[in-house]
Amino acid sequence: MLLKNSNSLTLSPPSIESTDLRIRNGVITERGKNLFPDEGEEVRDLHGKYVMPGLPCAHTHMYSSLARGMPPPDEPPKNFPEVLKKVWWRLDRALDEESIYYSALIGAVEAVRWGTTLLIDHHASPTHISGSLDVIKRAYEDVGIRGVLCYEVTDRGGMEKRDQGLEENERFIKANEENQLIRGIVGAHASFTLGDDSLQKCAALADVCNTGVHIHVAEDACDVRDAKEKYNTDLISRLDKHGIMRGGSIFAHCIHLAHDDYSRIRKAGGWMVHNPRSNMNNNVGYAPVLLFGDRAALGTDGFPADMFEDAKVMFFKMRDAGVRPDPLTLENLITGGAQIASKIFNKKIGSLETDSVADLIILDYEPPTPLTEDNLLFHYLFGMRSSMVESVMVEGKWVVEDRKVQGVDAASVYKEASTAAKKLWNRMQSIE
Ligand SMILES: [Zn+2]
Structure with a gap:
């Protein structure tokens, strides 16, 4: 898979770079500008959206x-x-x-x-x-x-x-x-x-x-x-x-x-x-x-x-x-x-460098002030929030795409969890 035109940022060490990311077998295998898609490779254009390690x-x-x-x-x-x-x-x-x-x-x-x-x-x-x-x-x-x-x-x-x-x-x-x-x-x-x-x-x-x-x-x-x-x-x-x-x-x-x-x-x-x-x-x-x-x-x-x-x-x-x-x-x-x-x-986790595991998130964040490596942490603390998370990848696989959880039907999980919670609370009543 090729993620085109990302604004890739990491907090530690602070870095922001406009770059493409190539992901293969769950790992970021290549990072750089203007990467060309290989034959049959899935391409997703991020149009400058922010990508961070999960x-x-x-x-x-x-x-x-x-x-x-x-x-x-x-x-x-x-x-x-x-x-x-x-x-x-x-x-x-x-x-x-x-x-x-x-x-x-x-x-x-x-x-x-x-x-x-x-x-x-x-x-x-x-x-x-x-x-x-x-x-x-x-x-x-x-x-x-x-x-x-x-x-x-x-x-x-x-x-x-x-x-x-x-x-x-x-x-x-x-x-x-x-x-x-x-x-x-x-x-x-x-x-x-x-x-x-x-x-x-x-x-x-x-x-x-x-x-x-x-x-x-x-x-x-x-x-x-x-x-x-x-x-x-x-x-x-x-x-x-x-x-x-x-x-x-x-x-x-x-x-x-x-x-x-x-x-x-x-x-x-x-x-x-x-x-x-x-x-x-x-x-x-x-x-x-x-x-x-x-x-x-x-x-x-x-x-x-x-x-x-x-x-x-x-x-x-x-x-x-x-x-x-x-x-x-x-x-x-x-x-x-x-x-x-x-x-x-025993793998590189929490980075967007080459050879890192592809655990990453795409954020729909529009900075209202200049965003630089020097003030990135403060955009994170004061501006970015979880409601801006659009897509999430773990080990190269989308687990959330366009805000939709991929592995399970989230709506039914919430319903079933609520039923399980009611039963659990009832059982608790009889425990001293
Ligand atoms: Zn604890």
């Missing part, structure tokens, strides 16, 4: 997609542990195969419509563990979105369920080692729901599978307190002692850590994912994002994966908190998820 979401929970508008608990949660107990740990226990599928399907449909081409998911469904990642994979494949999946291992449901979680991760990672669109990583809930033995088992599995561990870290101060009170250590030392601090590990939140901990994570080759909307919603505190450096990424933590919106929330939260980020910090955060995926898939 946007990454580095931490989310598809299982919460059907939570939108669900009845609140009888008594409002007073703190973060109560939010988990009264809301999320009731929802995840009510999940069955159908609701896991529709949660992931509606999450993926909305993501691609908004230009998000990668979802790094962290899944829990304690009454339906074995095979649950295959259900999410099926939804991702139906939509055509790229994903990295894991099951969150935890001691919360006892050792038998913990072991099922470990087995689900191992089975899934091994089954998808060669998959071009979907990969696995070891998942773990958080230090405060995992004993020493469980953390070690997660690390041992990460050794066997040669992956990192995707885990919540210091989302709330309770995680740090728990390590101190139960194990007489700081949280990062505990994770380090048991082998969770490793290259490729994905640490979601990282709010309540000591100054040095951030450089320890960076040196270990871990990633820190900032989830501003979720953190503000749960009132858990504000992560010192400037300390994340070039190991930073942006996630939604279960909120719909509209990364245009999350970048805005991230930016205005910074401004409101008096944080003055340099452009590089912002670019790292916005595009970090693509760096994580590039390592996992």
Whole structure:
């Protein structure tokens, strides 16, 4: 396929170029002006429209997609542990195969419509563990979105369920080692729901599978307190002692850590994912994002994966908190998820250079002021939005074309998801 007359732009490093892009076997094979179509090649003239790499979401929970508008608990949660107990740990226990599928399907449909081409998911469904990642994979494949999946291992449901979680991760990672669109990583809930033995088992599995561990870290101060009170250590030392601090590990939140901990994570080759909307919603505190450096990424933590919106929330939260980020910090955060995926898939993701995977979006954006490499980031933050996403390609295949989702009938998916949500909410009523 040949995309003619694009205005190709990337945020990191900032670049804008009027160019043609040739895509073959899911990869951008040629980039330059006035490329001639090969015989039989499909040509699409973009007439100067903006093309960007697809946007990454580095931490989310598809299982919460059907939570939108669900009845609140009888008594409002007073703190973060109560939010988990009264809301999320009731929802995840009510999940069955159908609701896991529709949660992931509606999450993926909305993501691609908004230009998000990668979802790094962290899944829990304690009454339906074995095979649950295959259900999410099926939804991702139906939509055509790229994903990295894991099951969150935890001691919360006892050792038998913990072991099922470990087995689900191992089975899934091994089954998808060669998959071009979907990969696995070891998942773990958080230090405060995992004993020493469980953390070690997660690390041992990460050794066997040669992956990192995707885990919540210091989302709330309770995680740090728990390590101190139960194990007489700081949280990062505990994770380090048991082998969770490793290259490729994905640490979601990282709010309540000591100054040095951030450089320890960076040196270990871990990633820190900032989830501003979720953190503000749960009132858990504000992560010192400037300390994340070039190991930073942006996630939604279960909120719909509209990364245009999350970048805005991230930016205005910074401004409101008096944080003055340099452009590089912002670019790292916005595009970090693509760096994580590039390592996992061992491919160039998040770029429009030759040899990059063709995960890209076409934007119908008309800049009302000059748009240059120097101010591109601010057009992104202040002007561009997900409603401008016209078409989306993942691995060389259109998954949204002229605003129409290609893999599934979006209108019926919304209806079916709503029916599945009603059943899920009813089941939740009987769960304490
Ligand atoms: Zn999370």
